[in-house]
Amino acid sequence: MVHLPDPRQEIVRYRHLPAQLGLPQIGQVGYLVNDVEQTCLKHGRQLGVSNWYRPRIRCFEHFHEGRPLDQRFDIAIGYSGGVQIEVFGVDGADRALLAGSSGEPHLNHVGFFIEDTKAVRARLMSDGYATLQHGRFSFVRWSKTNMAYLDTRAQLGVIVELIENRFKGWRIDMPEWYVRLGVMTGQIDRL
Numbered sequence: 001m002v003h004l005p006d007p008r009q010e011i012v013r014y015r016h017l018p019a020q021l022g023l024p025q026i027g028q029v030g031y032l033v034n035d036v037e038q039t040c041l042k043h044g045r046q047l048g049v050s051n052w053y054r055p056r057i058r059c060f061e062h063f064h065e066g067r068p069l070d071q072r073f074d075i076a077i078g079y080s081g082g083v084q085i086e087v088f089g090v091d092g093a094d095r096a097l098l099a100g101s102s103g104e105p106h107l108n109h110v111g112f113f114i115e116d117t118k119a120v121r122a123r124l125m126s127d128g129y130a131t132l133q134h135g136r137f138s139f140v141r142w143s144k145t146n147m148a149y150l151d152t153r154a155q156l157g158v159i160v161e162l163i164e165n166r167f168k169g170w171r172i173d174m175p176e177w178y179v180r181l182g183v184m185t186g187q188i189d190r191l
Contacts, residue, residue, distance in 0.1 A: 028111030030086040036074045049078030052191035053179050055139035062135035069094040079176045109159035113173035117146040117164040140182045143167045
């Protein structure tokens with residue numbers, strides 16, 4: 001059986017990042033896996049997650065150096081200790097940009113919910129961190145999520161994701177109540 005790193009240990013391992021990067025606390029731990037549903041069913045307890053949610057991605061635009069990317073994501077999210085746990089798979093011609101060459105499930109990134117992705121990304125790029133990819137997606141009507149994955153692996157040991165989620169223009173970081181509301185309105189499925 002594959003063993004995924006405990007998200008609580010990963011948060012402790014990367015607890016220096018918020019202060020080092022001038023970001024809020026870690027809000028998401030993201031695991032790249034081969035089979036999202038099987039991982040959730042088999043490893044939910046290990047990850048401290050009792051309820052998994054499958055967002056239906058309504059629109060998706062990701063770019064690398066101005067070029068649109070060919071990527072398809074399969075995502076499930078849950079919550080453990082107030083942190084969002086994301087289990088995801090990615091396919092498409094540009095899969096390797098985010099996934100690297102490893103086919104084994106692993107911790108892929110730590111995410112930070114922030115106010116302004118564009119401004120924080122620009123600041124971190126001026127500090128020497130390159131952007132792997134950036135873009136936007138939506139999975140709840142009237143929502144828009146701007147995001148950026150920064151290539152911080154060499155310096156920090158993990159990819160950093162910046163996440164700016166807005167609902168009707170208001171910033172909402174994606175707490176579990178927000179995701180459950182999406183389930184109640186039929187825009188998000190439960191696993």
